[in-house]
Amino acid sequence: MDLSQTTDWELIRLSNGNPKYFKHIVERYQNRIFHYLKRMSYYSNEDVEDMVQEVFIKVYRSMNDFESTDKFSSLIYRIAHNHLVDNIRKSNVRPNQNYLEDEEAVNIIRSEINLEMDFASSEAIEKIKIAILQLPENYREVLVLKFLEDKRIEEIVDILRKPQGTVATLLRRGREMLKNELLKAGIKN
Template identity: 35%
Template structure:
């Protein structure tokens, strides 16, 4: 049975042939998480958090950034659980999200470090990069500013304890340990608050992303 978008639903799919006990357990937890079970949600996080860390670490050699990407992967996954097709193992689907999200991060980071003033070396010598047309650049700059305002507003709308950790982590670029010391809170609490804050931001901005 398919939903209106053509995606298979959780409840109608038969168990996968040769699926492991662990994988079948995941299917039950996913179904419960979709139904609103926070306990099942936490069990899935606990089960895959370490494995995802090692998976992403193979692509990025920055422990704190890896931890951010792991959290963001879970946020994306749990926000899109309704699109998960149980014909495939949950772990496979989760790793695919982690890989794609990490690749997107690396691509954006690479774009940010490119300098338009740096000449491109070719077989014929060096060639200056062509600047884009100014009106297009102005439009992009305007969109960028609008996005920043939208994100800033979403951060401002967070409850105080979540707003503060996001500001420290992403605006002041503090480490988890530094945030723990600044707020005088256990490291685990800081990580949990950042995780929850990202969830709230993702959901708050999800319906607005199509504007830009």
């Protein structure tokens, strides 16, 4: 049975009582969730894979809480976000390493600083990564969702369960903070 054209919501309906169908949901979203958790945490690949497993088990458990008027990917990201927050809170350790790819780091600042990837030195990219890492958690998560996960503001609102005005403010301030940090580090327009 080819389920590639089946919608997420249809798969969720089929999965309710039959986990086999849930496999297709996992296949569709596991990479995105893995990279999101990786970008937002300091964990090793193995730890992030364990988290991905737990996230999908939580998604399976809460499937009756979903409303088809919501965007399905936002619901998965919300569960992933909450799971990550719980984990970081339990371990009580802030990320001290950066798992952003060079291009990802540049993507975040591209709208603020006119930095062409081809001309960006490895030293500059390292400074950008440090600047992103030093941002407070709530600013960083909004920037990652917006520029790396390509989420619209409305989706970020649902993922973080924060009002639209708050998300827009976090985004604007986060970018300003990042720009100031980069200017201090000697990276200019």
